[in-house]
Amino acid sequence: MTEAVDAAAAATNQDPRVGLRAVAALRQLVERLEALQVDSARRHGWSWEEIGQALGVSRQAAHKKHGRR
Amino acid sequence: MFERFTQPARAVVVRAQEEARTLGHPWLGTEHLLLGVLAQPLAPGVNVLTELGVTLDRSRAAVGELVGSGGLCQSDADALRTLGIDLDEVRRRVEASFGPGALDHPWLSLNAPPRQPRRRRPWRRRRCEQGDVTEHLPFMPRAKRALERAMREARAVGDEYIGVEHVLLGLLDPKSNTAVELLRHLDTDPEVIRIRVRTDLGKAA
Numbered sequence: 001m002t003e004a005v006d007a008a009a010a011a012t013n014q015d016p017r018v019g020l021r022a023v024a025a026l027r028q029l030v031e032r033l034e035a036l037q038v039d040s041a042r043r044h045g046w047s048w049e050e051i052g053q054a055l056g057v058s059r060q061a062a063h064k065k066h067g068r069r
Numbered sequence: 070m071f072e073r074f075t076q077p078a079r080a081v082v083v084r085a086q087e088e089a090r091t092l093g094h095p096w097l098g099t100e101h102l103l104l105g106v107l108a109q110p111l112a113p114g115v116n117v118l119t120e121l122g123v124t125l126d127r128s129r130a131a132v133g134e135l136v137g138s139g140g141l142c143q144s145d146a147d148a149l150r151t152l153g154i155d156l157d158e159v160r161r162r163v164e165a166s167f168g169p170g171a172l173d174h175p176w177l178s179l180n181a182p183p184r185q186p187r188r189r190r191p192w193r194r195r196r197c198e199q200g201d202v203t204e205h206l207p208f209m210p211r212a213k214r215a216l217e218r219a220m221r222e223a224r225a226v227g228d229e230y231i232g233v234e235h236v237l238l239g240l241l242d243p244k245s246n247t248a249v250e251l252l253r254h255l256d257t258d259p260e261v262i263r264i265r266v267r268t269d270l271g272k273a274a
Contacts, residue, residue: 019151024148025141026154029156031152036167036171062109
């Protein structure tokens, strides 16, 4: 319930600082989730081709971003 | 880069490295440099911070709150809540699949500093998996910028050397950095601190 209230408050919040900060945090979260899932896929023997396809990017893009971790 | 740094100013950088390691951070940021500065309470300019209640202990705790383990911190969680995302719940589910701390592992962050170039000594085994303790942590861009600003601060007042006071002024970047955010978090105004430090140094000269 409080979440719904908070979300509603955010939707009406016109302050760009709040909105942009939220976007930055969300991006950080997405990047971390992506890194975790890509690592896991590699451990399960997925190819970069398959990972790229699942992420909606090219094999090269997936490898360039995650290959060196 | 450090040739013209005074001994105490060098000690700031060394201490910053130690603080970063203690916090488990694999990078050297402005927040660590600020802790290094605070570890020299007798250096010129630093009294302005201590008088405002910005002590080493308080600041160290604030780094923990603001930066955390380098992962998603409380302020990220607050920001995500405005979108209706419960970071604790996300973390719980991720950890259920990937183990404790999975979401907060420092190397996962793409904001983390790039890896050091591989050493060209393939015959030599790496001494330590976690990274050699004697190895320098990579400077974050804002930390580098702070030290460059310190040099400019020194030059601006005609000082031949770079002291702790210049490093402090270098950290008080109007373009903001983690050290500045940290000072705000401790209810101080970085702009006021900068003016006070400059005034104090002017009087001493």
